[in-house]
Amino acid sequence: MTLNKATEASFIPYGKQSIDSADIDAVVEVLKSDFLTQGPVIPAFEKAFCDYTGAHSAIAVANATAALHIACLALEIGENDLVWTSPNSFLSSANCALFCNAKIDFVDIDPHTYNLCAKKLAEKLAFAEREGKLPKVVIPVHFAGQPCDMQEIHALSLRYNFSIIEDASHAVGASYRDKKIGACEYSDICVFSFHPVKIITTAEGGLALTNKPALAHKMRKFACHGTVREENQLSDRGQGSWYYEQQSLGYNYRMTEMQAALGLSQLAKLDHFIALRHQLFENYSRLLADLDIHLPKLKEGLHSALHLYPICLSTKLTHHRKAIFQSLRSQGIGVQIHYIPIHTQPYYQNLGFRRGDFPNAENYYECCLSLPLYSSLSFEQQESVKQTLGQTLSHFTDLD
Numbered sequence: 001m002t003l004n005k006a007t008e009a010s011f012i013p014y015g016k017q018s019i020d021s022a023d024i025d026a027v028v029e030v031l032k033s034d035f036l037t038q039g040p041v042i043p044a045f046e047k048a049f050c051d052y053t054g055a056h057s058a059i060a061v062a063n064a065t066a067a068l069h070i071a072c073l074a075l076e077i078g079e080n081d082l083v084w085t086s087p088n089s090f091l092s093s094a095n096c097a098l099f100c101n102a103k104i105d106f107v108d109i110d111p112h113t114y115n116l117c118a119k120k121l122a123e124k125l126a127f128a129e130r131e132g133k134l135p136k137v138v139i140p141v142h143f144a145g146q147p148c149d150m151q152e153i154h155a156l157s158l159r160y161n162f163s164i165i166e167d168a169s170h171a172v173g174a175s176y177r178d179k180k181i182g183a184c185e186y187s188d189i190c191v192f193s194f195h196p197v198k199i200i201t202t203a204e205g206g207l208a209l210t211n212k213p214a215l216a217h218k219m220r221k222f223a224c225h226g227t228v229r230e231e232n233q234l235s236d237r238g239q240g241s242w243y244y245e246q247q248s249l250g251y252n253y254r255m256t257e258m259q260a261a262l263g264l265s266q267l268a269k270l271d272h273f274i275a276l277r278h279q280l281f282e283n284y285s286r287l288l289a290d291l292d293i294h295l296p297k298l299k300e301g302l303h304s305a306l307h308l309y310p311i312c313l314s315t316k317l318t319h320h321r322k323a324i325f326q327s328l329r330s331q332g333i334g335v336q337i338h339y340i341p342i343h344t345q346p347y348y349q350n351l352g353f354r355r356g357d358f359p360n361a362e363n364y365y366e367c368c369l370s371l372p373l374y375s376s377l378s379f380e381q382q383e384s385v386k387q388t389l390g391q392t393l394s395h396f397t398d399l400d
Helices: 005-009 021-031 041-053 064-074 092-098 118-131 150-160 213-222 257-267 270-287 321-330 359-367 379-399
Strands: 057-061 082-085 103-106 137-139 163-167 189-193 206-210 309-313 368-371
Touching: 021 257, 041 057, 041 206, 041 257, 057 064, 057 213, 057 257, 064 092, 064 163, 064 189, 064 206, 064 213, 082 092, 092 103, 092 137, 118 150, 150 163, 206 213, 270 309, 270 379, 309 359, 321 368, 321 379, 359 368
Parallel strands: 082 103, 082 137, 137 163, 163 189
Antiparallel strands: 057 206, 189 206, 309 368
């Protein structure tokens, strides 16, 4: 799609970062300092997130995919281990297990929240126990910023003896049962993303949080070439302050000082950003109530980060979804699709998955459309979204 200059200037994206002068000043200060990487700002960023969430340890890395990978490595996922996750997510939620030579499978979603369904998980676990094929790790994904039913999933983990990695890439700043996501109350590890379209940004960047020191040590080691420097961790002690040891095969997944500085500045505004998103969510729900679409619903007992505002087209409009998508974008409304079910991707089809395996995720995909939502979106822009969306839906309704 090509936009003319007038439309391009007024294009409303589905998501974008909110950067102010304080953010810029924080990055410039680092650029003028002695450290661009491996300096004091990264530990400060990690500590700030521990203070915010209540987690014991945080490991800042290059992106959320890296965070998911080191989380899998720390939990010693290996060849022939089974990992389950949601098909309604970005590829990284599943790929991280394949990076470790594990086998991946999926649990269908709740048709109302679009999150991994705890009831479907319980049914699949009961069957897997009979077959002797229980997962080693389950990765629930907090889709659109709304937390999964973590208490129920955690109870199942105790019964069936699996570990839990929360993929909270969408849920920075969200809360579940009065505790911040990232507190790891019901999980072994929680992962955040700071991509520019997320709630706060470090440009690229990710974070893994845990309350277990042993897991924190492993993740930090895997993120830095498999090396350690702490005297009490060395095999050959007393060598000198320069000395380090590679004790495992690791990766260069480190975050930079500039990213951490931007993240620290953004973290100070996180709760404000989410408050703005909630105002926008409520305004959308009011504006769009009379349209022939299904609006997102929030469950009680949690506080969503509202990363996305996903709507579903009515049955009679679903077969026009492609044309509706293209029409809206040509008119300057940057809608998006979240997500193509992972198991329908060609790579995963080659692993043996088939369309029809997870019908709730597939049905949601066929009708979903994410509307623009970000903290600097104005009510006036939302009015424009409503008017354009309403006119577009009416046009395609009339075609039938």
